[in-house]
Amino acid sequence: MISSRTREVLTSMLACAAMLVIATGAASAAPTEGGTTESVSATNPGANPETELATGPVVLRVADRSVNFGGRFRLRGRTGSERKGHVRIQARSGGTWRTLKKVETDGRGRYRAKVRARANTRLRAKAGDGRRSVARRVTVIGHVKLAANRRYVRLGGALRIRGVVVPRGVRTVKVRVRGEGAVTARTRANGRFLVRWKPRRNGDFRYRVRALPSARSTGDASLARRFSALRPGHASYYGPGLYGNGVACGGTLRPNTRGVAHKSLPCGTRVTLQYGRRTVVARVIDRGPYVAGRDWDLTEQTKRDLGFGGVGVVWTNR
DSSP, X not given: OOOHHHHHHHHHHHHHHHHHHHHHHHHHTOBOTTSOBOOOOOSOTTOOHHHHHBOSOOEEEESXXXXXXXXXXXXXXXXXXXXXXXXXXEEEETTEEEEEEEEEEOTTSEEEEEEEOOSSEEEEEEETTSOBOOOEEEEEEOEEEEOOOOSXXXXXXXXXXXXXXXXXXXXXXXXXXXXXXXXXXXXXXXXXXXXXXXXXSOEEEEEEEEEOOOSSSOOEEOOOEEEEEEEEEEEEEOOTTTTTOBOTTSSBOOTTOOOEEOSSSOTTOEEEEEETTEEEEEEEEEOOOOSTTOOEEEOHHHHXXXXXXXXXXXXXXX
């Protein structure tokens, strides 16, 4: 049996324990300096403040999904955290995500940014606490830049068509000459290309260069360019002693009249003539020459413009 003395000791110990529990609870709910009760959290002492304040997902919006090479993608979105912070704009490259820039957010977690368009890729936004947005696919529109190529080529020679395709890299390009067919070539690693086109007949032509689509960008086509393929023809000149006379196509022959005579080309036909390094464009104004083996008769003015002698070979597109 428990003596009365022992019972008194146990009762005192239980009372002390109860008072200790009550004192500990009061300390944990003590009022702060502003008069409010502050609760002490011991469940996750290392929690990220941005994570605790996150109210929604990280959002990334792209204004223009397709942009010309060298342009900028316009981005905006929010982090889902109602506080200032930062967000990283990342692009998928070589199987990994690479940070393009770090952007500050406002007090509501909103942000805006612009990134340069270099190649087709996927973009995402990564918040400071590691949360990420859905990846958005963006497309870069490629561009073909042609160099200043020659305007005239003689039969037997080749027209050199040079240029560069951006974004740079090994690409397939196709040169199409209107009415004559096409030729395909590959660019070098720096995007540059050189295509040689050998005309089969004389005349005036148009060509266009098209870069085929690749993993880096869409395809693109250059503006149309012109060139003339020239054939050789025997020529002479006329004028002295005939000034003041009429010509077959109408008008009067004078020392400063620029034109050519031909047996069959329609009056007014534009003819490109090349002699040495000089090139002149003149119209058919008369008929002739009537000497065997000659194709053209040049007026005195046309002869001077070309630096032509009395008789010789000129190159023409007709």
